[in-house]
Structures are given as C-alpha cells and as structure tokens.
Amino acid sequence: MANITVNLSSNIINTLFKEINNNDTLADSIAGFFRTENSFGDNHPSFTNASLDNGRLHLSYSDGAYSNSDGVVQANPNASSGTATATSLEEYYPLHFRLTATGLINYIYSINGANTIIDTSGATISSVNIQSLLPSYSPDYDSLLGNGTDTMTGSITIAPGGALSGTVSSLSYKAEKIVASSTLSGNFSISSSNVNNSPNLGAMTVSGTASSFIEKYTDGSILSLTNLALPVSSSTVISPDLLGNEKNFAGDDVFDIVMGSPLTKAWTFASGAGNDKISLQGGGNSVLINAGTGNDTIRLADDGHVINGGAGNDTVILSANRAAYTISKTVDGYNLQTNGAAGPIDTLSGVERLQFSDATMALDISGTGGQAYRLYQAAFNRVPDSAGLGYWISAMDKGMALNDVAALFVSSKEFTDLYGTNPSNTDFLNSMYQNVLHRAGDPAGFAFWLGHMNAGDVTRSEMLAYFGESTENQAALLGSIGNGFTYSPWG
Incomplete structure (x- = not known):
C-alpha cells in the first residue's frame, strides 16, 4: 500500500511546480556523481x-584546490613505490564544488x-557527497535554488580499469533555497563500462526498485511517496509525472492531495488497481x-475537480448537504455544481456513488x-423505501x-400479498405487465x-428480473432516477 502526500503551497506551485517538467533520468543522476569527481582530475x-x-x-x-585522503595505510611504508588505501576522500575545487x-x-x-606520482587504482565507495560552490555570477549557478x-549512499565498486558496479540505496539533495531535503530510497x-570516461561514463545502466521519495520545502510544503514498490530503470525520471502512471500503484493506496493554487499544466x-482512498483540496481542474x-473513495474538500473513478464501485465524498448541489447528466457522467454559484464544476465519470x-x-x-x-419497483409497484433499497444495493455490490435477489423478492410476503398466493401463469404475467409497465x-x-x-x-423470479431490466421499464424510470437517487447505506 503506497502512501502519497502532496501538500504544496501557492509559492511552491508558482516556482518549482508551475510546469511539471523534469528530464533527468536516474542513470544521469547517478552518473553525475562520477562526472563531477572526474572533472576534478581533468582540471x-x-x-x-x-x-x-x-x-x-x-x-x-596551483589554483587553490586540494585533496585530502584520510585513514591512509601503505602496504610497505618504507618503499618508494607501491600501493596504499584510504578510508575517505575530500576534493575541494574553489568556486566549483567540494566532494x-x-x-x-x-x-x-x-x-x-x-616526479612523484600518486594515482587512484579502484575503490569501494559507501557514500559520496558533492556540495556546489558556484558564485552567483556563474552561468551554471541556479538562481532559483x-x-x-x-549525496549518494550504497556499495559501489570501481575496478582499476574504470568499470563500475554495485548498488545504490539512496540519492539525496538539498538546496540553499526552497528545497530543504529530497531523498529517493530503494535498491538500485x-x-x-568505464567510470573514467568523462563525461559520458560509458553506458550507465540502472535497475531495481524504489521504496520512497520524499521532498520537503522550506515553507513546510511536502511531496511524499512512501511504501512504494516502484520498478526503476536507467531511463526512469523521478518527477511528479510518476504519479500519473497507474502501473506504479497496484495496491490499496492512499493519496492525500492539497494544492495551494492551480498549475498552468x-x-x-x-x-491504479486496488481499493484506494483519495482526498483532494485545491488545484481546481x-x-x-x-x-x-x-472500489475507490475520493473525498473532495472543494469544487472544480475532474474525477474519473474508473472500473469498480467508486464513491465521491462531499462535505455539504445534498440540497447544496445541482447534479446534471452528461455524455460521460455527471456534473456537480454548488447551487446559486457560477463557480467551478466537478466533472465526474466512472463514479457510482455520491456521499x-x-x-x-x-x-x-x-x-x-x-x-x-x-x-x-417492479416487484412491489412502489418507490423503494430508502433503507430496504440500501440493503439490496449493498448485497448486489x-x-x-440480480436473479437471486428477484427470487427472494418473489418469496416475500409483500410480493405474495400483491400477486396472490399461487396465481396462474396467466394471472402472474398480467400482474407483471400492470405493476411494472402499467399497461396491458x-x-x-x-x-x-x-x-x-x-x-x-423461465421462472417467475427470472420474469421479474427481465421486466425490471426491460428497455421499457428503464425508459419509464429515467425521469425519476436518471440524475441519480438517494438511499440509506446498509451497515
């Protein structure tokens, strides 16, 4: 079960989320760490x-840059040449970055x-941290963030020849402005083929599963996706567009969405699949x-939304009374508008119930x-009572x-009182025409x-079901229930 929380202020929407655009693939994001390190050596x-x-x-x-390797151990401290290991590395490149x-x-x-020569010869890395140090006048400086x-964590092996392999468990980011923290977690x-091949790094490949993505902003806004089982690949783009792919959410998921203002896109x-719970406020259409x-439930805190319930038995929950709304049938579903208002309209399709x-x-x-x-109505020639109707709707849901419900109706006392204890087929059929279609x-x-x-x-219960679902009876009741009808839910 995935838990999705999107709570974005108008400020965040009008800056970072004005348009939903992000083309950085997961492979590019991971490769960026090694490209940055390579650039230190290249320069x-x-x-x-x-x-x-x-x-x-x-x-x-000579330019003020330096590197520090800590925990250095030489294989042979007295030799003028040989091998050594270190447990950490710091590279400082003025006005560029610290790694x-x-x-x-x-x-x-x-x-x-x-002629002293010191060079790396492979490594096993558990974490890499890169801090940008660009001056504000640099063309690469991000004026917004x-x-x-x-930061990247995991277990990554770099072979002496430059080939790279291993796993990544998290990718994190924070900015001076707006983004307080952003973390993608999983197992990738x-x-x-060659980490030393700057800037292309050979062919970087990524595969695995993301378990969470949480991005927090300095004003308290948040974008949080947790309890994920999201397959990822080299071409995966970690962006809000992931939330639009139903294949990413196959369980009984929870979406809690609050938008300070509409987006321009x-x-x-x-x-996706599952019995999902969705709450929505703001953002309009x-x-x-x-x-x-x-069987999904969608709770709307305000108006102007576009809801497609999809397959299943879906319920939209509203905070106001029934009398506060006008409901009108459309080609694809229903429109819902607050009475006496010329404001936003909720556009509903694939929605079976309104609460x-x-x-x-x-x-x-x-x-x-x-x-x-x-x-x-067909069985008892009357408008259904709200509680009884709710019971049978629940049973059919x-x-x-339908035929099983019809059989129970036929055996009921009310049906027997209306049609007789043991009517002939002729009498029964005459009553069907009169009580259901109101004609001979x-x-x-x-x-x-x-x-x-x-x-x-044909059994009598099957006849009842047929008459109830006949084209003639459906047309006759369209004026009564065509825009929906109220009932009392059972249980």
Whole structure:
C-alpha cells in the first residue's frame, strides 16, 4: 500500500511546480556523481605539493584546490613505490564544488623527487557527497535554488580499469533555497563500462526498485511517496509525472492531495488497481484524478475537480448537504455544481456513488444501484423505501446476482400479498405487465412469455428480473432516477 502526500503551497506551485517538467533520468543522476569527481582530475592533472602526516595524504594545486585522503595505510611504508588505501576522500575545487567520499580507496604511488606520482587504482565507495560552490555570477549557478548538496549512499565498486558496479540505496539533495531535503530510497543495481570516461561514463545502466521519495520545502510544503514498490530503470525520471502512471500503484493506496493554487499544466494522479482512498483540496481542474480499477473513495474538500473513478464501485465524498448541489447528466457522467454559484464544476465519470453530509446517492443507473431500484419497483409497484433499497444495493455490490435477489423478492410476503398466493401463469404475467409497465400486455409479447412460462423455460423470479431490466421499464424510470437517487447505506 503506497502512501502519497502532496501538500504544496501557492509559492511552491508558482516556482518549482508551475510546469511539471523534469528530464533527468536516474542513470544521469547517478552518473553525475562520477562526472563531477572526474572533472576534478581533468582540471588538476598534477599537484604542486604532497604531504603524508598522521594518516592524511594532502595534495595541493596551483589554483587553490586540494585533496585530502584520510585513514591512509601503505602496504610497505618504507618503499618508494607501491600501493596504499584510504578510508575517505575530500576534493575541494574553489568556486566549483567540494566532494567527500567514504569507503575504501586504493592508490598506487611512486616517489621520485619532483616526479612523484600518486594515482587512484579502484575503490569501494559507501557514500559520496558533492556540495556546489558556484558564485552567483556563474552561468551554471541556479538562481532559483542556489547552490545545492547531492549525496549518494550504497556499495559501489570501481575496478582499476574504470568499470563500475554495485548498488545504490539512496540519492539525496538539498538546496540553499526552497528545497530543504529530497531523498529517493530503494535498491538500485548500477553498472558502467568505464567510470573514467568523462563525461559520458560509458553506458550507465540502472535497475531495481524504489521504496520512497520524499521532498520537503522550506515553507513546510511536502511531496511524499512512501511504501512504494516502484520498478526503476536507467531511463526512469523521478518527477511528479510518476504519479500519473497507474502501473506504479497496484495496491490499496492512499493519496492525500492539497494544492495551494492551480498549475498552468494539468497534473494527473492515477491510483491504479486496488481499493484506494483519495482526498483532494485545491488545484481546481488542473488536478485530474484517475482512480483506476477497484472500489475507490475520493473525498473532495472543494469544487472544480475532474474525477474519473474508473472500473469498480467508486464513491465521491462531499462535505455539504445534498440540497447544496445541482447534479446534471452528461455524455460521460455527471456534473456537480454548488447551487446559486457560477463557480467551478466537478466533472465526474466512472463514479457510482455520491456521499453528502446528509445523504447518499447512487449514480450507477446502469449498474447495481439502478438494477436494485428497478427490481424493487417492479416487484412491489412502489418507490423503494430508502433503507430496504440500501440493503439490496449493498448485497448486489458484494456480488449477489440480480436473479437471486428477484427470487427472494418473489418469496416475500409483500410480493405474495400483491400477486396472490399461487396465481396462474396467466394471472402472474398480467400482474407483471400492470405493476411494472402499467399497461396491458401486447398480444404477441404476452403469448411469447406465457409460452415460455408454461414450458418451464423461465421462472417467475427470472420474469421479474427481465421486466425490471426491460428497455421499457428503464425508459419509464429515467425521469425519476436518471440524475441519480438517494438511499440509506446498509451497515
């Protein structure tokens, strides 16, 4: 079960979320850490000074850059050449970035006066942290977010030849402005043919599953996706567009959406399969809900939304009384508008039920709601009582077949009182025409059904169900229930 929380202020919507655009793939995001590290070496091919003191190897460069390797252990401390390891690395590139990494870093070295050579020879990295240090006048400086800090954790092996493999468990980011923190967690297998091939890194491949994505903003806004089981690949883009793919949400998911203002581009939330719970406030018709399959509930705190309930038995919950709204049938569903207001309209499709603060309404005139109403009216020649109707709607929602309900109606005392204890087939059929269609049977139709009843091809309960669902009866009741009807829910 995924839990989705989207609570965005107008300020965040009008800055970061004005348009839903993000083209950075997961492979690009991970590769960026190694491209940054490579750029340090590309811009600093030789150091001006080297020192080793208390396990720290310090290299300085002519432009003020430096690198520190801590926890240094030489395989043979007395040799003028050989190998060594370090447990952490810091690279400082003035006006560009500071990079820190932890793990086990391998070195090869040769000490020969001015010709001293120190180079890396593979590593196993558990974390990498890159802090941007760009001045505000730099063309690469992000004027909206300012400088940022990116962090990657996992277990990544870099072979001496440059090939890369391993797993990533999290990718995090925070900015000087607006973004307080942003973290993608999961288990991602990664590989690249040559991490030393700056800037392309060979072919970076990513596969695995994301378990959460949480982004917090400095004004208290939040975008949170937790309890995920989201398959990811090299081309996956971690962006709000993920929320519009119903394949990403196959369980009984919970969506809690609060939007401070509408976006300039529509944002779709697709809850996919499962019995989902969705609450929505704000955003107007720029927020589109696609509830997918399952018996979903969508709670609306205000107006102007576009809701597609999809397959299943879906309920929209509203905070006001039934009398506060005008409901009108459309080609695809229903429109819902507050009475006396020229404001936003809720556009509903694939929605079977409306739950007001004082009443519940069935909109599924062609579904179990409408069938239960027509069968009730056909059996007892009266408007169904609200409680009884609610009971049978509940039974049919849970899977009871129309013919089975009809059989119970036929065996009821009210039915017997209306049709007689043991009427003949002729009398029963005459009563069907009069009580359901309110007319005498046409000779051809009457003879047809009487013949089938006499032959035992059709039971009386099946006749009741047929008359209730007949085109004529549906048309006759359309004026009464065509815009939905209220009932008392059972249980």
